[in-house]
Amino acid sequence: MEHPHTPAEHTRPHPDYLRVFAWLAVFTVIELFVSFVPPELDSIKVPLLVIFAVLKATLVVLYYMHLRYDNRFYALLLLSGVFFALLIGRFLPLVQK
DSSP, rough: OOOOOOGGGGGGOOOOOOHHHHHHHHHHHHHHHTTSOOGGGHHHHHHHHHHHHHHHHHHHIIIOOOTSOHHHHHHHHHHHHHHHHHHHHHHHHHHOO
16 A cells, blocks of 8 residues: 655755845845945956855845756756856957957
């Protein structure tokens, strides 16, 4: 006789959306303060803003788009698209000259 499966056996842990939202808000506030850095420090400002943008995008993709708990194929699909977008963004200006 087969054992019946309960719904609890197939559930995945639910991320704490409020905690993720809080981190997104903290990173946004930090970006706001970084944006007011004097123009003399642009060499530091732009990389910091890019780093925080990547961190926020990563949190959104992992938790709100559920890729953290989903099949790895979907993450690979997303990363391959990001890779080709970066590749085109890097080499397209060189080809257009």
